Amino acid sequence: MGTSARAAGGEAPWVSLWRFAVHIMVASGIFLLVATPAVLLDFLVQWLTSLHVSAVVIVGLQLAEYTLFGVDVFLLIAYAIRTGWRTMKAL
Numbered sequence: 360m361g362t363s364a365r366a367a368g369g370e371a372p373w374v375s376l377w378r379f380a381v382h383i384m385v386a387s388g389i390f391l392l393v394a395t396p397a398v399l400l401d402f403l404v405q406w407l408t409s410l411h412v413s414a415v416v417i418v419g420l421q422l423a424e425y426t427l428f429g430v431d432v433f434l435l436i437a438y439a440i441r442t443g444w445r446t447m448k449a450l
Contacts, residue, residue, distance in 0.1 A: 379442055396427060397424050404421055
């Protein structure tokens with residue numbers, strides 16, 4: 360193949376796109392692994408609320424849940440942007 364069909368790193372363009380797709384799929388899997396405890400915390404909060412547990416405990420657990428999920432979403436978006444930028448540079 361000619362040099363015009365190769366990416367900057369000497370690879371075919373589809374290799375960079377494939378690498379991007381794999382990275383996003385793995386990152387999504389990690390996102391789900393980290394998001395699962397946040398969902399479980401939500402179920403725990405609902406159950407403890409039905410048992411009339413102290414509001415301080417409920418608010419603390421909700422804060423932990425929202426923080427965990429918010430940081431997880433932020434990191435997934437940041438990683439997707441960074442990986443997309445690197446892929447675009449490689450093309």
